Amino acid sequence: MIEAKQLKKNFGKKVAVDGISFRVDTGKVTGFLGPNGAGKSTTMRLMLDLAEGEGQTLYDGKRLHDYVHPSEMVGILLEAKSFHPTRSAHNHLKILAIEGNIPLKRVDEVLDKVGLSSEAKESPGKFSLGMSQRLGLAAALLANPTYLILDEPANGLDPEGIVWLRKFLKSYADDSHGVFVSSHLLSEMSLLADNIVVIGKGKLLADTNMKDFISGNVGTSVFVRVKDNDKFKEILDKEQISYIKENGGFNIEKLKTDKVGELAFRNKIIVFELMTKTASLEDAFLEVTVGSEEFNGKMPTNE
Amino acid sequence: MNNQLRAEFKKVFSIRSTYIILGLMLIFVVFFGFYVGGWHSSRIDLLDPHRLFRITQQSISFLAILPALIAVLLFSHEFRYNLASYSLTISKSRSRVLVAKFIVVSIIALVSTGLVGVLSPLLALAGMDANHLHIVHQSYYFVNIVWRGLFYGWGYSIIGLVIAMLVREQIGALVTLLIFPTLVEGLLSIWLTSNTVYLPFSALHSELGVGLNVAKTNLSPINSLYVFLGYVIVGSIIGWILFLRRDAA
Numbered sequence: 001m002i003e004a005k006q007l008k009k010n011f012g013k014k015v016a017v018d019g020i021s022f023r024v025d026t027g028k029v030t031g032f033l034g035p036n037g038a039g040k041s042t043t044m045r046l047m048l049d050l051a052e053g054e055g056q057t058l059y060d061g062k063r064l065h066d067y068v069h070p071s072e073m074v075g076i077l078l079e080a081k082s083f084h085p086t087r088s089a090h091n092h093l094k095i096l097a098i099e100g101n102i103p104l105k106r107v108d109e110v111l112d113k114v115g116l117s118s119e120a121k122e123s124p125g126k127f128s129l130g131m132s133q134r135l136g137l138a139a140a141l142l143a144n145p146t147y148l149i150l151d152e153p154a155n156g157l158d159p160e161g162i163v164w165l166r167k168f169l170k171s172y173a174d175d176s177h178g179v180f181v182s183s184h185l186l187s188e189m190s191l192l193a194d195n196i197v198v199i200g201k202g203k204l205l206a207d208t209n210m211k212d213f214i215s216g217n218v219g220t221s222v223f224v225r226v227k228d229n230d231k232f233k234e235i236l237d238k239e240q241i242s243y244i245k246e247n248g249g250f251n252i253e254k255l256k257t258d259k260v261g262e263l264a265f266r267n268k269i270i271v272f273e274l275m276t277k278t279a280s281l282e283d284a285f286l287e288v289t290v291g292s293e294e295f296n297g298k299m300p301t302n303e
Numbered sequence: 304m305n306n307q308l309r310a311e312f313k314k315v316f317s318i319r320s321t322y323i324i325l326g327l328m329l330i331f332v333v334f335f336g337f338y339v340g341g342w343h344s345s346r347i348d349l350l351d352p353h354r355l356f357r358i359t360q361q362s363i364s365f366l367a368i369l370p371a372l373i374a375v376l377l378f379s380h381e382f383r384y385n386l387a388s389y390s391l392t393i394s395k396s397r398s399r400v401l402v403a404k405f406i407v408v409s410i411i412a413l414v415s416t417g418l419v420g421v422l423s424p425l426l427a428l429a430g431m432d433a434n435h436l437h438i439v440h441q442s443y444y445f446v447n448i449v450w451r452g453l454f455y456g457w458g459y460s461i462i463g464l465v466i467a468m469l470v471r472e473q474i475g476a477l478v479t480l481l482i483f484p485t486l487v488e489g490l491l492s493i494w495l496t497s498n499t500v501y502l503p504f505s506a507l508h509s510e511l512g513v514g515l516n517v518a519k520t521n522l523s524p525i526n527s528l529y530v531f532l533g534y535v536i537v538g539s540i541i542g543w544i545l546f547l548r549r550d551a552a
Contacts, residue, residue, distance in 0.1 A: 045388075045550065045551070048392050049392075050388055050550065052549070052550055065395055067395075068395065070392060070393060071393045074392065076388065076389070076392055079385050081384070083384060084318055084384050086319040087314075087317045087318050091313065091317040094313065094317075095310050096393060098306055098310040099393045099394060101306050
């Protein structure tokens with residue numbers, strides 16, 4: 001288990017990470033979410049002792065650099081383009097293998113695993129973002145570490161690459177490893193992560209499992225579209241059921257589809273559409289991080 | 304430590320710029336040794352009993368900048384290409400990474416300076432021979448040129464590494480290395496006059512016995528060495544502390 005305790009970092013007067021604590025379990029993928037500028041990358045650097053700050057991170061009870069070979073404990077991908085552009089992919093990994101006391105045969109194995117064997121002798125300066133991410137992932141996997149810390153690993157990957165990454169990280173976690181991964185692709189994260197850590201403006205907003213995070217922050221609702229809207233509205237008002245009119249129908253909270261269907265049937269109202277609206281990770285994320293955005297764009301208006 | 308050293312050597316010899324710099328070094332040695340020092344020797348040159356000593360001294364002085372560039376690149380690439388995040392995560396301690404860089408830079412500097420020191424007088428003799436020129440009997444201060452030359456070559460590269468540690472940013476470090484010995488110390492010499500030799504590069508030039516300010520001082524080579532070492536030690540300590548405490552990004 002990785003235990004991050006009271007991590008704190010200031011850039012001048014600005015508090016980038018404000019005393020956050022969380023844990024990353026083995027056997028699970030833990031998603032790390034937050035708006036732009038929330039402090040995700042800084043948190044990851046603090047966890048790896050790459051940034052000066054307060055607090056500490058323990059990996060199975062010890063600090064990372066208390067291990068003789070830290071690379072066996074954690075593999076990292078912090079930036080896609082972390083390589084010298086004219087040093088071949090093979091040499092790049094070979095250097096990391098030598099530094100980490102990792103058998104050199106692992107270089108070919110991980111290149112094969114990420115699908116870069118044919119590009120091993122090429123200079124990565126010519127690589128696309130997706131290929132660079134694959135090389136970064138190969139570097140992270142080199143020592144078959146207990147934990148992976150990955151910052152936006154899906155950026156630049158094609159759809160096939162994203163599916164591959166998801167399956168790979170899930171199987172890696174299933175194999176008694178821990179994966180800590182940040183991403184802005186919320187739909188992807190909802191399929192990938194078992195647990196979720198959310199931060200905003202450097203503060204911890206949530207540290208829970210995915211199901212609880214979604215259900216705990218956004219409730220499910222029922223959408224119903226009927227033939228006679230005015231009559232159904234009268235019935236809802238009479239029954240004191242709260243609703244929101246949208247998309248030509250009614251969005252009703254705190255009731256299930258069978259109750260709404262029964263209500264319409266009892267009052268002889270023809271129902272065109274009746275369904276449960278399940279909250280998404282995106283809904284929950286937006287709910288939790290409201291007011292925590294560092295940068296806000298203007299929403300388009302229909303004028 | 305052994306792994307760290309192997310990795311640092313592999314870093315140096317797995318990028319194109321190292322081979323370009325070493326190639327340039329070879330071209331310049333041949334040009335200065337064979338052509339300028341040998342083939343193109345004047346009658347006065349041929350009558351100089353210290354001609355080969357001076358060629359060696361000047362070649363070492365002129366070419367020491369090149370391994371120093373390798374030293375700057377070895378350090379600054381870590382941050383320019385974010386390789387430090389790997390180096391500092393994989394290695395058990397930051398100090399170990401730094402010590403490995405010092406050792407690798409020292410070895411490259413000493414070997415390349417040694418090669419320049421051996422090749423330049425031999426190539427000069429070959430150049431004279433090819434042009435049917437005959438030089439007078441030479442007095443060659445072997446021990447003198449060995450320790451002073453090797454120290455000069457090592458010192459230039461180490462100060463390059465120290466500058467990179469302090470500045471960290473690649474372009475800034477390269478510019479500092481290129482303009483400090485000539486422009487900055489040159490301008491300061493107007494004000495400092497004979498005390499210029501207490502500046503780092505002037506002290507280093509004085510140690511080898513080359514450069515404009517040598518004639519203005521009575522600082523011995525060994526004292527110049529101490530002055531220069533003072534800068535290296537202080538700079539290394541500051542650079543080391545910064546390396547330990549700065550964010551690796």
